[in-house]
Structure formats: structure tokens, C-alpha cells
Amino acid sequence: MASRSPRRSQRRSPRRRRGVLVCATAAAVALVISLVMMLRPDQQAGDGYGAATSAAGARVIVPPTVPEPELTPSPTPSATRSPSPKATPSTPAATPTVAAAPKPTPSAASGGAAARPVSGAAPLAGRIRPGTAYQGVATFYGAGNGDGHACSYGPSADVMTAAMNTTDYETSMACGAYVLVRAASGASVTVRITNECPGDCAPGQLDLSAPAFAKLADPVAGRIPITWSLLSPATAEPLSIRYKTGSSSYWCGIQVIGHRNPLARLEVRTGGGWVRLARTEYNYFLSEQGSGCGGAIRISDIYGEQLTLDGIAVRPDVVQPTRVQFAAH
The missing domain is CATH 2.40.40.10 (RlpA-like domain)
Structure with a gap:
């Protein structure tokens, strides 16, 4: 009859199995808790920062996401320009009255002439203006x-x-x-x-x-x-026109005689419209290329009044009277 081996049985005791079971359960619970902690957001007191865990296990602070301000698009420029407001015309100053002549007080800046107030009554005037002493x-x-x-x-x-x-x-x-x-x-x-x-x-x-x-x-x-x-004299005869000696349809000089008010401009009519002629120191308006010589003439005084003269032929050095005159002021 074979004898029983003295080797002890490999069967574990119930106490040992229970210990292993408890350890495994604890490990599982710890693992679950760890996973929950990893997945829940960090609830630190309103610092605006969130927490994340890197692959290496280090806790990384992520700055809060700041929403970009919503940009309002600029209006598309319109092709139509709005009209500029019209300037309100200024009221001209009162016309100075020439009083009894005081003794002149020369001004160094003007070389002896008195200050010259500006009058708005004569838009084409030069240095000499009406209403000024x-x-x-x-x-x-x-x-x-x-x-x-x-x-x-x-x-x-x-x-x-x-x-x-x-x-x-x-x-x-x-x-x-x-x-x-x-x-x-x-x-x-x-x-x-x-x-x-x-x-x-x-x-x-x-x-x-x-x-x-x-x-x-x-x-x-x-x-x-x-x-x-x-x-501006109250009475005046009609003014006259004179062409300068040597004038022709190729070159001419035109002079106005007997105008009541200072003359500001002289223009001649050409195929392209009115052309303003240059004034000389000897008081003729020249058409160097003959433009408008013998045609219609338009003259303007310093007050802006215009007179148009037709039928004035090129007759050198002849005074040709008209039937018109500038208005008195």
C-alpha cells in the first residue's frame, strides 16, 4: 500500500483569500477615485484657471479662454458724396463814410498811405475800392x-x-x-x-x-x-471803344474810354468762348494772336457789371461810341 506523500497540500486557507480580495478591492476603488479626479474639473476658487493633467502626470495650469471682442465692420464707403453745406455769406461791413480830411498819419508799412479798409461792394476791385478814404x-x-x-x-x-x-x-x-x-x-x-x-x-x-x-x-x-x-459819377455819357494803331484781325489792342466806374476786365468772343485779354501799363487790352479782334467785346467794371458790345469793327486809332454805360453806385 502506497504511503501518503509528506508534502503539504497547496490549498490556501480562506483567511488568505479574503486578504487578497480586500487588497484587490481597495486597489480598484483607488483606481476609480483616481480616474474620477482626473476627469472632474478643478474647482479652485474663481481664479479663472482650469487644471489639466499632462501625459507625464504633471498638473498643468491652463489660462482661461478670453473671448475676442466682436468687431463691428466699418461701413462701406458710398460712391455718392454728400454735398458740402453751403457757406453762409457774411454780411458786408458798413461802407465807411469819407469825413472831413484829417491830417494824414503816414504808416511805415504802407510807405505813407493810410490803412485800407476792405469793402465787399466791389468784388473785382483792386487796390482802389469804393467806400474807402x-x-x-x-x-x-x-x-x-x-x-x-x-x-x-x-x-x-x-x-x-x-x-x-x-x-x-x-x-x-x-x-x-x-x-x-x-x-x-x-x-x-x-x-x-x-x-x-x-x-x-x-x-x-x-x-x-x-x-x-x-x-x-x-x-x-x-x-x-x-x-x-x-x-461813381451820377451822370456820364455812353462809353467808347478804340482799337490801337496797327490793329488788325491778326493782332489788336483794345481800349475803353469814358467808363463811369474803373474797368476790371475785357474779354473777346472766340470760337471757344470768351477769352480774357491781358491789360498793359498803357491802358490797352492786347490780343497777341488776333483772337477775337473785330468780334464781340465784353467788359466788366469793378462792381461786376458786364456790358457786351457787338459791331465794333477793327478801325485803328478811331474812337467808336457805343450806346451803353455802367450803372452809377
């Missing part, structure tokens, strides 16, 4: 037969004339202007500008004809303080 001095010269040399008017029976200083002569724009001249004594005389006083005449100065100066003071005085201002 100018200060200066008066001298006199022998005007002879009234020929206005610089203005090219020729002899005249009217010797109440004057030569304007070069500055205020303004490339013959002063030609034909009527000015009222007053002396400190209160005496006055109206003269027409027919000449230019050369460089020795300061701004504001008038070189009167001898008869005109005598209306203001004894010629022995030779030089007196004055004030003067622009006039």
Missing part, C-alpha cells in the same frame, strides 16, 4: 492839353485830371477812375485819373493838374496833405 499828399504838374500820357487817352478839354502813384496805378487799373480829393481846409475837387506819377510818388499820393491843385490850395504851397476816395 485814402490818405496821402497832393502835388501838381503841368497837365497841358489834358493828354493822359500813361493812360493813352489823348488830348482832352477836361483838365481836372490827376496822375496816380505807381503803386495805386496798378498796371493802368486806375485809368479813368474818378476820385474826390479833399484838403485839410475842407476844400475839395473831383478829378479823373489819366496818368501815372512815377516812382518818386509814394503810395496814396496824387499828382494833380495845376488847375485841380489850385482848387484845394495856393500853388505856392506845392505839397499838401489830402484824403481821397473813389466816385
Whole structure:
């Protein structure tokens, strides 16, 4: 009969199995808890940061996602431009009144001429403007037969004339202007500008004809303080047109004679419309290429009034009267 092996049975005891079971259960619970902790968001007190676990197991702080501001698209420019508001026209200042002539107070900046207030009544005026009193001095010269040399008017029976200083002569724009001249004594005389006083005449100065100066003071005085201002005579004959000697359909010079108010522009009509002619120091408007010579002429005074003249033929050095004249102001 075979004997039993002394080797002990390999059967485990129930106590040992229960210990292993408890350990396995605890490990499983720990694993579940670990998984729950990994999957739940971190609830730290409102710091705005979330937590994540890296593959290496380190806890990484992820900054909160800040939503980008919603951009409002700029409006697409319209192809239609809105009209600009119209400027409100300014009310012109009151027209200065020429008072009795005070003794002039020369200004170093103006070379002896008084300050010149701006008047809005004459949009095409140059230096000499209506409603403005100018200060200066008066001298006199022998005007002879009234020929206005610089203005090219020729002899005249009217010797109440004057030569304007070069500055205020303004490339013959002063030609034909009527000015009222007053002396400190209160005496006055109206003269027409027919000449230019050369460089020795300061701004504001008038070189009167001898008869005109005598209306203001004894010629022995030779030089007196004055004030003067622009006039628009109440009565005036119709104005005239004269073509310069040598004028033709290929080149011409045009002059206006007897205009009531200072002349600002002269234009001639061409195939392309109205063309403005340049003014010379000797008071003619030149068409160097003959444009418009013998055609319609349009003239404008300093107040902006326009007169259109038709039927003026190219007749050199002939004064051709019209039936029109600028309005008085």
C-alpha cells in the first residue's frame, strides 16, 4: 500500500483569500477615485484657471479662454458724396463814410498811405475800392492839353485830371477812375485819373493838374496833405471803344474810354468762348494772336457789371461810341 506523500497540500486557507480580495478591492476603488479626479474639473476658487493633467502626470495650469471682442465692420464707403453745406455769406461791413480830411498819419508799412479798409461792394476791385478814404499828399504838374500820357487817352478839354502813384496805378487799373480829393481846409475837387506819377510818388499820393491843385490850395504851397476816395459819377455819357494803331484781325489792342466806374476786365468772343485779354501799363487790352479782334467785346467794371458790345469793327486809332454805360453806385 502506497504511503501518503509528506508534502503539504497547496490549498490556501480562506483567511488568505479574503486578504487578497480586500487588497484587490481597495486597489480598484483607488483606481476609480483616481480616474474620477482626473476627469472632474478643478474647482479652485474663481481664479479663472482650469487644471489639466499632462501625459507625464504633471498638473498643468491652463489660462482661461478670453473671448475676442466682436468687431463691428466699418461701413462701406458710398460712391455718392454728400454735398458740402453751403457757406453762409457774411454780411458786408458798413461802407465807411469819407469825413472831413484829417491830417494824414503816414504808416511805415504802407510807405505813407493810410490803412485800407476792405469793402465787399466791389468784388473785382483792386487796390482802389469804393467806400474807402485814402490818405496821402497832393502835388501838381503841368497837365497841358489834358493828354493822359500813361493812360493813352489823348488830348482832352477836361483838365481836372490827376496822375496816380505807381503803386495805386496798378498796371493802368486806375485809368479813368474818378476820385474826390479833399484838403485839410475842407476844400475839395473831383478829378479823373489819366496818368501815372512815377516812382518818386509814394503810395496814396496824387499828382494833380495845376488847375485841380489850385482848387484845394495856393500853388505856392506845392505839397499838401489830402484824403481821397473813389466816385461813381451820377451822370456820364455812353462809353467808347478804340482799337490801337496797327490793329488788325491778326493782332489788336483794345481800349475803353469814358467808363463811369474803373474797368476790371475785357474779354473777346472766340470760337471757344470768351477769352480774357491781358491789360498793359498803357491802358490797352492786347490780343497777341488776333483772337477775337473785330468780334464781340465784353467788359466788366469793378462792381461786376458786364456790358457786351457787338459791331465794333477793327478801325485803328478811331474812337467808336457805343450806346451803353455802367450803372452809377
